[in-house]
Amino acid sequence: MKFETKVIHAGIEPDPATGAIMTPIYQTSTYVQEAPGKHKGYEYARTQNPTRSVLEANLAALENGVKGICFASGLAAMDAVMKLLEPGDEVISTYELYGGSYRLMTQLFTRYGIKAHFIDLNDKTLLRNHINDKTKLIWIETPTNPMLSILDIKYICNLARKHKIITCVDNTFASPYLQNPIDLGADLVHHSATKYLAGHSDVILGAIVSNDKELAERLYFIQNASGAVPGPQDCFLTLRGIKTLHLRVQRACDNALEIAGFLKKQKRVDKVFYPGFKDAPNHQIAKRQMKHYGAMVSFNLKSDTKRAANRVLNKTKLFSLAESLGGVESLIGHPASMTHASIPKKERLSIGLTDSLIRLSVGVEHVDDLIADLKSALN
Numbered sequence: 261m262k263f264e265t266k267v268i269h270a271g272i273e274p275d276p277a278t279g280a281i282m283t284p285i286y287q288t289s290t291y292v293q294e295a296p297g298k299h300k301g302y303e304y305a306r307t308q309n310p311t312r313s314v315l316e317a318n319l320a321a322l323e324n325g326v327k328g329i330c331f332a333s334g335l336a337a338m339d340a341v342m343k344l345l346e347p348g349d350e351v352i353s354t355y356e357l358y359g360g361s362y363r364l365m366t367q368l369f370t371r372y373g374i375k376a377h378f379i380d381l382n383d384k385t386l387l388r389n390h391i392n393d394k395t396k397l398i399w400i401e402t403p404t405n406p407m408l409s410i411l412d413i414k415y416i417c418n419l420a421r422k423h424k425i426i427t428c429v430d431n432t433f434a435s436p437y438l439q440n441p442i443d444l445g446a447d448l449v450h451h452s453a454t455k456y457l458a459g460h461s462d463v464i465l466g467a468i469v470s471n472d473k474e475l476a477e478r479l480y481f482i483q484n485a486s487g488a489v490p491g492p493q494d495c496f497l498t499l500r501g502i503k504t505l506h507l508r509v510q511r512a513c514d515n516a517l518e519i520a521g522f523l524k525k526q527k528r529v530d531k532v533f534y535p536g537f538k539d540a541p542n543h544q545i546a547k548r549q550m551k552h553y554g555a556m557v558s559f560n561l562k563s564d565t566k567r568a569a570n571r572v573l574n575k576t577k578l579f580s581l582a583e584s585l586g587g588v589e590s591l592i593g594h595p596a597s598m599t600h601a602s603i604p605k606k607e608r609l610s611i612g613l614t615d616s617l618i619r620l621s622v623g624v625e626h627v628d629d630l631i632a633d634l635k636s637a638l639n
């Protein structure tokens with residue numbers, strides 16, 4: 261089945277009780293049993309919920325995995341992956357990663373004896389030097405936030421496999437329409453479904469897709485034991501959002517390509533960060549592992565101050581100033597004072613995250629209107 265068909269049909273059957281074509285919201289906490297232990301496969305809604313099961317099956321199909329496991333948020337999903345580890349285990353992670361993921365590893369799991377190394381995963385020697393007997397997980401995020409760097413998923417996963425290390429790719433920025441890490445050798449795929457999957461800025465939800473039955477069983481155990489499950493209404497909204505994933509992401513990518521080109525020609529703009537440019541670092545890897553280059557574009561200004569950035573941020577009318585990404589509407593943000601404010605300035609500058617860096621989440625509006633909005637804000 262092709263992707264465009266899977267988003268609408270994979271794992272989705274008319275409701276067996278009524279024939280309802282749309283998966284119902286099973287808003288219930290428990291299920292009546294015929295006799296003790298004699299039931300229809302559903303006992304208690306933390307453990308099983310039919311709306312959630314359909315979403316899990318659909319996500320597994322979209323990522324070409326074996327099983328999907330859904331959580332209350334993207335970070336709850338990552339928390340479950342971290343709980344596969346034991347005290348003494350080590351994680352190697354990209355150093356350019358979502359701030360909340362960094363916080364989870366450094367401020368929570370270090371307290372339970374799990375050590376994380378944050379390195380440039382593009383540096384093959386550095387990566388090899390960090391692998392040892394204690395390494396149990398490699399955490400990959402690509403494209404990265406907010407610099408939109410690209411990591412070679414296939415290379416890292418192949419290397420990890422040789423050392424029996426689990427790999428998990430945070431695929432939030434790409435979405436399964438653009439990139440399928442399991443096809444490139446990953447064991448697990450992580451999603452903040454809050455972003456492109458749900459796609460309408462109205463849900464918080466997370467998911468892991470596993471390529472391995474045994475890992476999936478362990479994650480289901482954690483899902484039930486820790487209990488960070490999403491509610492049925494949020495599962496329904498995510499399922500509804502996914503039905504148009506291919507249309508939304510395709511249009512947003514087309515818009516982003518034009519906007520990146522427009523920004524490159526502006527006299528006030530210094531650098532544009534967008535993996536679709538032929539001269540972007542790792543452009544060839546992006547071309548190989550992604551279907552398009554995504555709908556996120558970052559740029560900084562020649563006048564490299566927060567004040568200069570603020571002048572642009574305050575003037576856009578269609579691009580709303582907000583954190584998050586992946587919705588139908590365009591957003592604009594200032595990583596240095598918003599999403600990445602907790603990172604020391606020296607570290608920020610070392611990855612190119614300067615004071616004037618502006619991040620765009622390009623939506624599906626008409627591109628002419630979006631460009632006009634940026635043009636008037638820049639001038």
Ligand SMILES: *Cc1c(COP(=O)(O)O)cnc(C)c1O
Pocket residue numbers: 333334335336358360361401405430432433451452453454455464465466
């Ligand atoms: C938003 C985000 C997360 C966290 O997801 P939540 O749903 O907000 O918990 C993790 N990784 C990336 C790349 C994100 O953008």
